[in-house]
Amino acid sequence: MSADVIIIGAGIIGLSTAWQLARRSQLKILVLEKGAAVGEGSTGASSAVCRHRYTLEEMVVLARDGIHAYRHWQDFTRLDEPRAAFQNDGVLWMPGADLDWAGIEHERMSALGIRTALMDDAELQARFPAFSVCIQAPDMEAGTEHLCSGGGKHLLELDGGYMDPVAATEDLLEACRKCGVEVCFRTSVIQVLEEGGRVSGVELGDGSQLEAPLVINAAGPWCNDFLTQLGVLQSWTLAPTRIQVLYLDRPPELVGDIPVTLDMQSGMYFRLQNSGQQLVVGSASERDEQEVIDTPDEFERFPDEAFKLARLHALHHRLPALPYRGSVRGYCGLYTVNKQDMHPIVGETEVAGFYVANGLSGHGFKLAPAIGSLLAQQICGEKADFDTEVQGSFLAPDRAPIPLSDKSVLA
Ligand SMILES: Cc1cc2nc3c(=O)[nH]c(=O)nc-3n(C[C@H](O)[C@H](O)[C@H](O)COP(=O)(O)OP(=O)(O)OC[C@H]3O[C@@H](n4cnc5c(N)ncnc54)[C@H](O)[C@@H]3O)c2cc1C
Structure with a gap:
């Protein structure tokens, strides 16, 4: 069996990637997934x-172009009834005691075509009545309360939000299959085959081989299996890292709209889900991105007690009505x-025909x-609607690491 x-x-x-290829070409595309379903x-x-807000302009544009597809999901997927829909709750950035940050970012985002609103405390509370506007950091260890004080400036991304990630991936699966892409589940790739410095196909868990002149490594936290085999991307360290998330039922005391919120003093983010019935709470702090997992099939799936308590202290501080x-x-x-520069690596490697989209x-x-x-x-040499304006060289495997001041996920 063979594919392009x-x-x-x-x-x-x-x-x-399969969908972006399929919607502009007649290539024979085969997606191999070791799991039983997407997600x-x-x-x-x-x-x-x-x-949308990132430090680097190219990342802002990539985020803008990605979110544009989610915001126009039916057009992008060409499905009559997609399962997923973009939840345009807005993204609120609360920088705390840094009184200049929101104004500077408002100017910068506006210049890049991203719609934002700069808000003072009164404007924020009128729009989101459940919020405290306190600019002091909460005590995340003991939860000791302080006398809260406002006076800050806050930034709201008007076109930000979130999506159900599994429903969106299922939509892409349907769109791909409708266009002739073959997607095989319970099919494990154990080796990428190479001949004379060129990719020639893959070997599967059952010992069979499939031929293809192009292979794309989109194996997420398992990406190193193939990078190590082929000896490529050796100057990059791509570390599968355990990330903890909490969820709570939304109590009736929490009234009004709740946007996706980045509470920069505490390093916490939260958003709604399930039609507003639940809160999802996580961390955007570098210190919560340190637990490297060498065996992506085995890791602790439940959050640590200390992580939970720290987030709850921060959440009660930001949403005081939370019981x-x-x-x-x-x-x-x-x-x-x-680990080198926090940014993805996307493009063709030193083995011809072997592409990566790793370190996301x-x-x-x-x-x-x-x-x-x-x-x-890069593969088709053709443009299509919903393409990004960013040049491929920005994330190319042979780039120099991008210098960064912030090494967290907010970089
Ligand atoms: C807790 C958490 C919160 C996040 N929050 C956000 C967020 O708010 N916003 C955001 O933009 N991103 C967020 N991300 C990041 C985002 O989800 C990931 O960057 C993205 O899902 C990566 O997608 P992927 O397809 O590369 O990897 P995956 O979803 O891991 O897909 C890789 C697939 O490859 C398969 N595979 C692996 N090895 C093989 C093999 N040998 N043979 C066949 N198949 C194989 C796996 O089974 C898997 O299904 C978050 C991630 C986590 C974990």
Whole structure:
């Protein structure tokens, strides 16, 4: 059996890439997924926050172009009734005691075509009545209360939000299959085959071989299996990292709208899900991205008690009406952090025909349509609607590490 392109992994990156290829070409595309369904890896655990604000202009544009596809999901997928829909709750950035940050970012985002609103305390509370506008950091260890004080400036991304990550991936699966892409589940790739410095296909778990001149590694936290085999990307360290997330039922005391919120003093983010009935709470702090997992099939799936308590202290500080009752549940997933510069690696490697879309860290959901576009443009040499404007060289495997001041997921 043979294909023009084999994609390893049916997560959001593998299927976005398959779809971006299929919607502009007649290539015979085969997606191989070791799991029984979509969402087995990072994608299934994702908070799928879609925010535009990044430090680097190219990342803002990639996020904008990815989110554009999610905002126009029916047009992008060409499905009559997609399962997923973009939840345009907005993304609120609360920088705390840094009184200049929101104004500077408002100017910067506006210049890049991202719609934001700069808000003072009164404007924020009028729009989101459940929020405290306190600019002081909470005590995340003991939860000791302080006398709260406002006076800050806050930034709201008007076109940000989130999406159900598994429903979106299922939509891409349907769109791909309608276009003739073959997607095989319970099919494990054990080796990428190479002949004379060129990819020639893959070997499967049952010992059979499939031929293809192009193979794309979209294996998420398992990406190193193939990078090590082929000896490529040796100057990059891509670390599967355990990431913890909590969820709580939303109590009736929490009135009004609640946007996706990045509470920068505490390093916490939260958003609603399940039609506003639940809160998803996680961390955007570098110190919570340190637990590297060498065996992506085995890691602790439940959040640590200390993580839970710290987030609850921060959450009660930001949403004071939240009562001290109800159960807190949670889960952990893995995402793959590029230790050199926190940014994804996308493009052809030193083995001809072997492409990667790896090291997506906590950015991979929002960027997925744009990452698929970068690869499809490189492979097909053609533009299509919903393409990103960013040049492929920005994330290319042979780039120099991007210098960064912030090494967290907010970089
Ligand atoms: C807790 C958490 C919160 C996150 N929050 C956000 C967020 O708010 N916003 C955002 O943009 N991003 C977020 N992310 C990041 C985002 O979810 C990931 O970057 C993205 O899902 C990566 O997608 P992927 O397709 O590369 O990987 P995966 O979803 O892991 O897909 C890889 C697939 O490859 C398959 N595979 C692996 N090895 C093989 C093999 N040998 N043969 C066949 N198949 C194989 C796996 O089974 C898997 O299904 C979060 C991630 C986590 C874990």
